[in-house]
Amino acid sequence: MLTRILPPPGHARMLTFITMVMSLGQGLWMAINAIYAVMMVRLTPSQLGISVGIAAALVLVSSIPLGHLADRAGPRTVQMWSFLSLAPLTAALLFVDGFWSYLIVTSVQGLAYRAGNNARKAMIAANVPRSDRARVMAYIRAAINVTMAIGACLSGLTLAWGERVGYQGAILFTALCFLATGLLTLKEAPVPPVPAAAGAAFxxxxxxxxxxxxxxxxxxxxxxxxxxxxxxxxxxxxxxxxxxxxxxxxxxxxxxxxxxxxxxxxxxxxxxxxxxxxxxxxxxxxxxxxxxxxxxxxxxxxxxxxxxxxxxxxxxxxxxxxxxxxxxxxxxxxxxxxxxxxxxxxxxxxxxxxxxxxxxxxxxxxxxxxxxxxxxxxxxxxxxxxxxxxxxxxxxxxxxxxxxxxx
The missing domain is CATH 1.20.1250.20 (MFS general substrate transporter like domains)
Structure with a gap:
């Protein structure tokens, strides 16, 4: 299965493999996030909805500036630090206790994830020939579906167990996936930052x-x-x-x-x-x-x-x-x-x-x-x-x- 969803060796293979590592943790966390917030953090459904909405709004209004940051600082640098920061941010969910701490942690999480996502797209544009980009994105999407499905299966075991220690283990596993994603970014080809003179901001x-x-x-x-x-x-x-x-x-x-x-x-x-x-x-x-x-x-x-x-x-x-x-x-x-x-x-x-x-x-x-x-x-x-x-x-x-x- 792995050989079928990984493209031929080169920059595209590393991009796809890194995305698989990231999405493994993402698939696990997406499936348990809401339940963890309600059952372990003790948020009400309305508080969860408000926090998700606020975090989504912050990500929305920050998407262009975060993409601009990838252009100016270099997409590999932004991708690396985004996912390295996601590791402790995800682990911090072990210590949240109530609405405000959950809102702050998940909002910063969302910003870091969007910064890494924008940078990854810029990495593909820089390191993959124009004629191959759609095909590489197809490999990546197929790989994401496989690894997110695996993550979702792991979440099923966590939910079936139902104990706090199971949720804590899932959070730490997700944090490790993000940490590995950040470190593996160093294996990718560097992309130099674009000088501000190359184009007007936004x-x-x-x-x-x-x-x-x-x-x-x-x-x-x-x-x-x-x-x-x-x-x-x-x-x-x-x-x-x-x-x-x-x-x-x-x-x-x-x-x-x-x-x-x-x-x-x-x-x-x-x-x-x-x-x-x-x-x-x-x-x-x-x-x-x-x-x-x-x-x-x-x-x-x-x-x-x-x-x-x-x-x-x-x-x-x-x-x-x-x-x-x-x-x-x-x-x-x-x-x-x-x-x-x-x-x-x-x-x-x-x-x-x-x-x-x-x-x-x-x-x-x-x-x-x-x-x-x-x-x-x-x-x-x-x-x-x-x-x-x-x-x-x-x-x-x-x-x-x-x-x-x-x-």
Missing amino acids: AVLRDVPFLMFTAVDGLLVTHALLLDIVLPLWVIHHTDAPLWMSSVILLINTAFVVAFQIRATRGIDDPKSASWASLQGAGCVATACLMFAMTSGTGLLLACALLVVGALLHALGEIRQAAGSWTIAFDLAPDHAQGQYQGTYKMGGDIGKIFAPAVFTWLIIGQGAIGWIVLAVSYAVLGAVMPAVVARGLRSRATAEAATATA
């Missing part, structure tokens, strides 16, 4: 085509929330399918991503072909929404069959759309500002995650099959506008490069 905020791409893509990637949040509730309230079908669908998605994410990058050579791949992915997700809509009022066997078909279409759309987005995000960004551009790109998904759960729940659970149809049309429209948005971005990039050459 130039991405004046790059309208890239901001348009970020907005459209951020709306498209909300489809990831369908399987985690909306579909389980849909299965319960609107279908005759058994409750365990939600787990089957998630398992199908994970296995599909691991098996086919790398193949999904075929034919994606530049932003133009990537925009059409994003359109294809959006079309598959839209069709999946229609399959899910058809499960309402059907019998058990037909509902299960339609859910599986929808899950497969959703997974195909997810991997194709993701492959297109990576290429667009890298190639529309100037080389001297990859950090801040990748930080901006991450903001699109962050904003979508803020409003999508409530909107999707009201639209689909509240309105029934018509909600799925509205969502299908929305994804189809977003996919259809992506080629035009990317074409405008390419024209803007060419104009900027011509102006720089003549200056």
Whole structure:
């Protein structure tokens, strides 16, 4: 399995391996975080929700400055220190006692993780040839799915045990994963910092085509929330399918991503072909929404069959759309500002995650099959506008490069 999800030797293999180490701890912590906060730290559900919201808002507003930091200080340096700092920050969760200490620790954790994430994207842009970036990102995503699944299995053992010492061991294991990630960063090729004179600070905020791409893509990637949040509730309230079908669908998605994410990058050579791949992915997700809509009022066997078909279409759309987005995000960004551009790109998904759960729940659970149809049309429209948005971005990039050459 390891040889199948690791790319050929070189910078890409080290990038992928480091990401696997990081995501092993991340997968474990994501699965127990909320339960640890409520059962061991004794937060109320409302306090947990407030702390998660505040931390997410801080990460959102800091994403561009943290990406800019990676450009100016050097992405390898920022990645290394971000994950080295995450080790003691994670271990500090052993000592939190109440709302304020939990809020402070998790907020700083979120900032450090986002800084490392932005820097890692800049490392990929610097150390991987342009034509190979989407394929390397595909290897990384497949590897993340494998190691996060392992982490989730470890979390299941922790939750089944239910003792404080089990949670403490899980926190220390996560901290060790972050420590190893920081130390392994030293094995990566160094990337020199970009002098401030190479471009104005936060130039991405004046790059309208890239901001348009970020907005459209951020709306498209909300489809990831369908399987985690909306579909389980849909299965319960609107279908005759058994409750365990939600787990089957998630398992199908994970296995599909691991098996086919790398193949999904075929034919994606530049932003133009990537925009059409994003359109294809959006079309598959839209069709999946229609399959899910058809499960309402059907019998058990037909509902299960339609859910599986929808899950497969959703997974195909997810991997194709993701492959297109990576290429667009890298190639529309100037080389001297990859950090801040990748930080901006991450903001699109962050904003979508803020409003999508409530909107999707009201639209689909509240309105029934018509909600799925509205969502299908929305994804189809977003996919259809992506080629035009990317074409405008390419024209803007060419104009900027011509102006720089003549200056």
